[in-house]
Amino acid sequence: MKWTSMEATPPRFETLQTWFRDHTQSFLSTVSEHDRNIVLKIEHSERVVAEIESICSSLGVKGEDLHLAKTMALFHDIGRFEQYARYETYVDRDSVNHADLSVTVLRREGVLKDFGPDEAELILRAIACHNRAALPEGESPRHLFFERLLRDADKLDILRVTTRYYESPESQRDRILDLDLPNSAGVSRDTCRDIEAGRIVRLEHLHNINDFKLLQASWIFDVNFPRTLAQIRDAGASRVAMEVSSHALIQKPILDSNPMLLKTGMGMVPICARLP
Numbered sequence: 001m002k003w004t005s006m007e008a009t010p011p012r013f014e015t016l017q018t019w020f021r022d023h024t025q026s027f028l029s030t031v032s033e034h035d036r037n038i039v040l041k042i043e044h045s046e047r048v049v050a051e052i053e054s055i056c057s058s059l060g061v062k063g064e065d066l067h068l069a070k071t072m073a074l075f076h077d078i079g080r081f082e083q084y085a086r087y088e089t090y091v092d093r094d095s096v097n098h099a100d101l102s103v104t105v106l107r108r109e110g111v112l113k114d115f116g117p118d119e120a121e122l123i124l125r126a127i128a129c130h131n132r133a134a135l136p137e138g139e140s141p142r143h144l145f146f147e148r149l150l151r152d153a154d155k156l157d158i159l160r161v162t163t164r165y166y167e168s169p170e171s172q173r174d175r176i177l178d179l180d181l182p183n184s185a186g187v188s189r190d191t192c193r194d195i196e197a198g199r200i201v202r203l204e205h206l207h208n209i210n211d212f213k214l215l216q217a218s219w220i221f222d223v224n225f226p227r228t229l230a231q232i233r234d235a236g237a238s239r240v241a242m243e244v245s246s247h248a249l250i251q252k253p254i255l256d257s258n259p260m261l262l263k264t265g266m267g268m269v270p271i272c273a274r275l276p
């Protein structure tokens with residue numbers, strides 16, 4: 001679907017939302033499982049907009065910068081819909097890097113053409129980096145700020161969703177959220193090494209669901225704003241991810257990793273052994 005707005009730059013957010021809605025609705029079918037997975041990503045994108053608004057509000061970010069932040073949140077996973085249509089999976093390693101595909105879709109459809117080139121680049125760069133284990137070196141302070149905003153907002157929603165998911169009865173779980181990983185015992189050595197080194201667990205180190213939970217726990221190394229930590233704590237959004245972090249070797253780097261953890265009381269998060 002080509003962008004056809006005649007509006008002056010930058011486009012109103014409501015106009016971008018209309019394009020988002022039309023584009024994503026076109027991926028719905030009559031197959032309920034397929035549609036459930038499409039709706040999952042539509043709703044995730046909309047909630048990431050709300051999360052980024054909340055972080056921006058805590059930082060006093062408004063006006064054009066808020067508009068840019070909301071736009072990158074709305075479109076950060078736009079490639080997910082083509083990914084699922086083509087491969088019937090959200091697992092990047094079995095299909096395609098969905099962040100790169102989001103950038104391709106936005107360029108191809110001309111969705112950002114009414115933004116100035118610098119703003120469009122800022123949005124695309126933040127989207128391209130949102131799923132990387134670490135941000136690239138040498139980013140400008142402005143790019144870095146928006147990239148961090150998007151990463152925090154995205155992770156907040158994923159943590160909320162996965163916490164609810166892992167606390168629900170097994171019979172109600174949709175395996176798409178487990179990345180099709182087996183529910184086997186233990187954790188992998190490589191996952192523990194990532195945690196010990198104080199870095200986000202790499203996707204290629206995931207061998208089972210415990211590793212995936214630890215990957216989510218390791219996102220604490222990459223929390224950038226106090227509001228995000230407060231939300232993680234208040235909503236209990238990290239509960240399941242932290243529960244699996246039963247080893248001292250995992251706890252210590254997590255709690256030492258970020259000076260904001262102590263300020264927000266995250267050091268008091270109860271951590272219990274639950275490894276099968």
Ligand SMILES: [Fe+2]
Nearest residue numbers: 076077130131
């Ligand atoms: Fe994503």
